[in-house]
Amino acid sequence: MASQAQLLPSLYALLPADQLDLMLSRLSLLALHAEGYQVRDDVYLATHPVIPGQNRTLRLRARRRRRRRVSIGNPRWSGVVENADRPEGWAYSLAWVSPPLSGREHSEMRTQAYVGLDVAGMSQREDIESFVEALGFKHSHTYSRNGHLFHIPVPGQTQHTLHLTITRVLGTDDKHVDHSSEPYLVQLQPGRPVGAVAPRGELSLQDMMRVMQDVSSRIDGLEWETGR
Incomplete structure (x- = not known):
């Protein structure tokens, strides 16, 4: 079942690769905590049933689950997050993700509509892939992201945090390609999607964008760029 679009x-x-350690130290002063981040995204496409020539996109994300290792007396930030956690398998999520939205209200950032799909009853990757194919989607491409996540x-x-990866x-x-000299991609997003209009006490899209700019x-x- 799909949740409401946000x-x-x-x-x-x-x-730049040679500035990584300095940036990790700077971000440690802003963050609640940091952890290793490893995801694999599989993108699936299907022809839109209403709009000719336009595709719908489903993203199947596999994220490495990690158990945090606590060392009493050690500082919160050691400068290396890959070895701070132990892998505990993969967690899967499935979502419909729109192309970047146009309009003046979205011009300052890359903004996409997001609808999460419930895959709670499907713990195996093969089950989710079969479900996606049954919906009429075909696999398009795959990419992975490995690095660091700051909350x-x-x-x-x-109720809200920002995620910087x-x-x-x-x-x-x-x-098998050497990427050691290539720059890292930095991405700043809300920890969870937000609504265009929010109830009292919650952050709307415009509120969140102001927080991200700050x-x-x-x-x-x-x-910083919009990624467009």
Whole structure:
């Protein structure tokens, strides 16, 4: 079953490889905590039944689950997050993701509509793939992102955080290619999608975009873009 459509704004930047350690140290001062981040996204397409020539997109995401290792007496941030967690398998999520929305209200960020699909009863990847194919979607491409995830607080909010990731983006043919000198992709998003209009006490899309602009302006060394 699909949930109600919400909106997911994003900002992007490129980080030179030789500045990674410095940026990790800077972000540790802003973040509630940091963790290793490893996802694989499989993108599926189907012809839109109403709009000729336009495709619908489903994204199957597999995210590496990790068990946090707690060391009493050690500082919260050690500078290396890959070894701080132990892998515990994969968690799967399925979502319909729109192309970037046009319009003046979306011009400052790349904003996509997002509808999560319930796959709670399907724990195996093969089950989800069969479900997607039964909906008429065909596999288009796959890419992986490996790196770091920072959870950044939103002032005055306990229900929302920002997610900032620093990752390398790899295609299926990139596993044996040396990427050590290539820049990292930095992405800033809400921890969860938001509504265009929010109930009292919640953040609307415009509220969240203002928060993201404020946070991004306080991170030195990055030139932010919309990714369009």
